[in-house]
Amino acid sequence: MSPRGRRPAGENARGAILEAAREQFAEHGYDRTSLRGIARGAEVDPRLVHHYFEGGKAELFAEVMHAPVNPAAFIADVVAGPPEDIGRQLVRTFLGVWDDPDNQSALLALVRSGLTNEGITDQLRGFVEQGLLGQIMQAHPVTAGLPLRERRRRAGVIGVQMLGLIISRYVVELPGVADAPAATLVERIGPIIQAQLDS
Amino acid sequence: MSPRGRRPAGENARGAILEAAREQFAEHGYDRTSLRGIARGAEVDPRLVHHYFEGGKAELFAEVMHAPVNPAAFIADVVAGPPEDIGRQLVRTFLGVWDDPDNQSALLALVRSGLTNEGITDQLRGFVEQGLLGQIMQAHPVTAGLPLRERRRRAGVIGVQMLGLIISRYVVELPGVADAPAATLVERIGPIIQAQLDS
Structure with missing residues (x-):
């Protein structure tokens, strides 16, 4: 868009970064897109990408996908407590985000397109694997090793x-899940997740 | 289709039953559709429904949805062994059906429409709850009570x-699931299911 060598400033730079991220996630998938490549595509200094998107690639992805939550903040919440509580905390934080009616329809739209549109499935897979699960595995002393x-x-x-x-x-x-209080699911699913992290 | 009082015979009767089932599943959902109501809609004797579809409502549903497997046979496989093996056997039988390339694309099409088309979601929910999970809960001495x-x-x-x-x-x-041997998933997910049945 902008002529070679020109550096967009302020909101323009932010917009150019998002535009480049959108293109590169779609073209290369989540895994093979790098912040450096996005900076190059947007013709901005890589430090500017970090300045606007502290949460890095995962945050850029969420913004491009119009997700209502910042994954960096989500993960920070999940791993904030003791390692032996990550399983329950993951379910607790997750349901807190998803049960909120302000988020739910946007998240559902994202998941539905992730399940039916192959290009988006590829991107979503990389994000779930690296951006979410990878970070959680990294945060636990057993699984990190x-x-x-x-x-x-x-x-x-x-x-x-x-x-x-x-x-x-x-x-x-599904009855038994859709109508269960969040706390019940935290107690039922949390320990299943925790068992994958401990031991 | 056929004039009032006329009873179609042979393949005609079978076709009329399927047609009535399709209409009634779509209109009332899985839960509130009965074999008696289907027989009435098809203008046949209810015994004829049982004759053509021994697996009952779940089999009729699978046929209407063009599912490549008969759920009655599936459940019979799952509960054939000892109750303490139902969890592993459920995963084993399930992956046996889904990993088979002859079934996979039809099953995927069914699941995709179940996730995106609300009318089909309703039918699928009733089938999963009553036709599959309900039958398995019934087959285990602990959960049945x-x-x-x-x-x-x-x-x-x-x-x-x-x-x-x-x-x-x-x-x-997802890596770690899509590329895992079936036997690995049987060992990882089977006990999680079994824990819901025992104790």
Whole structure:
């Protein structure tokens, strides 16, 4: 858009970064998109990307996807407490975000397009794997030290819980999940997740 | 279609039953559709419905939805062994059906429309709750005797596992789940399900 060498300032720079991020996530998927590449696409200094998007790639992705939450803040909440509470805290924080009617329809729209549009599925997979599960595995002293293969398996079981929760509580509205108080699900699903982190 | 009082025979009767089932599932949802009502809609004797569809409502639903498997046979497989193996056997049988390339695309199409088309979501929810989970809860000596509320909660956690498996293995193709051998998932998810049945 802007001629070569010109550096957009203020909101223009922010807009250019988002525009470049949107293009590169769509073209390369989440995994192979880098902040450096986005800065290059937007013709801005990489430090400016960090300035506008402290939460890095995950935050940029959420903004491009019009997600109502900043994943960096979400993860910070989840790992703020003791490692032995990450499982329950993940479910607690997650349901806090999803049960909020201000967020729910935007999140549902995002998940629905992630399930039906292959291009978006690719991006969403990378984000769930690296941006969410990867960060959580990193935050726990046991899982941070595991070999990649075992770590992926455990992250996979956690992914099953989170994707299963979304689909059964908000999409299919399965009785026993859709009508359960959040605290009940924290007690039922939290320990299943925790078991993947401990031991 | 056929004039009042006329009873279609053979393939005609079977076709009329399917047609009536399709209409009634769509209009009333899975829960409130009865075999008696389908027989009435098809203008056939209810015994003829049982004759053509031994697996009852769940089998009729699967046929109407063009599902490649008969749920009655599926459940029979799952509960054939000892009660303490139902969890693993559910995952084993389920992955056996879903991993089979002959079934996968039809099942995926069904799930995708169940996630995006509200009318089909309603039908699918009733089928998952009553036709699948309900039957499994019934087959285990502990869960069969539980109060409805607790039974639904436990069925809900099992629903989270199964829906989470479908979405992460076949739709999102999450690493650690999509690329895991079936036997690994049987060992990881089976005991989570079993814990909802025992004790």
